[in-house]
Amino acid sequence: MKPIKSSFEKPIEIGSLKLKNRVVMAPMTRCFSPDGVPSSEVSAYYRRRAENEVGLIITEGVLIEHEAAGAEHDVPHFYGEKALNEWSRIVDEVHKVGGKIAPQIWHTGMAREPEKFPASNIQPVGPSGINFKGEKSSQSLTVNEIHDLIRKYAEAAANAKKIGFDAVEIHGAHGYLIDQFFSEFFNKRTDEYGGDLSQRTRFAVEVIKAVREAVGLDFPIIFRFSQWKLNDYEYKLVKNPKELKSFLTPLVDAGVDIFHASTRRFWEPEFEGSDLNLAGWTKKLTGKTVISVGSVGLTAQLTKNIDESKFNDTTAHLDELGDKLDEGQFDLIAIGRALISDPAWVTKIQTGKVEEINVFDKADLKTLY
Ligand SMILES: Cc1cc2nc3c(=O)[nH]c(=O)nc-3n(C[C@H](O)[C@H](O)[C@H](O)COP(=O)(O)O)c2cc1C
16 A cells, blocks of 8 residues: 555645644534533544544534524534533644644534424424425525524634634535525525526525625635435536536635535546546636545445445555545545544554554444544
8 A cells, every 4th residue: 555644644724724634524423412512522532533633623513503403412502602612622622632623514404304303393494395305394494584594604603713613614515404505306496595506506605605704714614515415325416517617616706715525435536537526626626625525444335324334444445545635636535434433543544553443333423432
């Protein structure tokens, strides 16, 4: 294996964000925050990754202040004194050991299943009230409600900056609220928030602009997007580079600094005729800093389930990853499950202690180590 060390270890500066290397921890929901307040293990969990050469941590999705923002219990809030105090402590812990950290601000939209919250009568919200089965299950958001949600994203971003986070990531991927506006499956609106693909970017554009206004010019905004959706891993929002460009251009103009192109296997070409993946195309078309992601440190491909557990050779595809980073196809690589199972995955790869790696097993999702 070619030493991945050199490819990982180049520092990078994106505006005010100075990263010591190219490794990012992917945002991963862990549900260890009873009543929305991160438990004390959460700070130790992030600190452990920062201590072990993860250059930038993107936190699990954190909920903006809206009654229907969440789809699971024990997901952290990003509002209210208690939760924000705890986030402030987490930021300090990560900074103490030289790490950088950004919260991923999130609203799950129509992914909320009211049956999971029998004690409340809060229905999911989304562009047209269409659920993951394609049925109309609640009211469409009104324009006033959309404006309120945009303000809540901006407030969350302002709090991220105030608390001392190093950047903010807006979750625009995987079929959650912002992505529901992008997708014609969920978005049937005939007002200014619906229409063709570029019109369907309007909600995201207004969120990004409001976030930019709230955090100022120096604070990096990361925007995560994907083709795949929770209910359809094969979904294609854009079918060719031209469509990708018309999708991304309004987001760039609104103020995104870093794109996080979420794919399930980083080595897969996105369009025919080029080996560039979605991140590679995003960089080529926008010139922005781009994060790639997908099955680093895992061999068996993610098949049906995101928590597939039969992986064993953690070094597969690492040569290819090094080449893509060295060629500048993308700038940063996010690592998800490999870092759940082994907080020291990066240092073990860098120092050749591959046989000591604790390989991903879905049982590891039950604990927070
Ligand atoms: C347990 C778990 C929770 C996840 N939660 C989130 C999340 O909150 N936000 C998000 O954007 N992606 C989430 N993802 C997707 C990951 O960020 C990542 O894109 C995906 O796991 C692929 O990377 P990997 O192959 O390195 O694990 C989650 C994935 C897992 C396994």
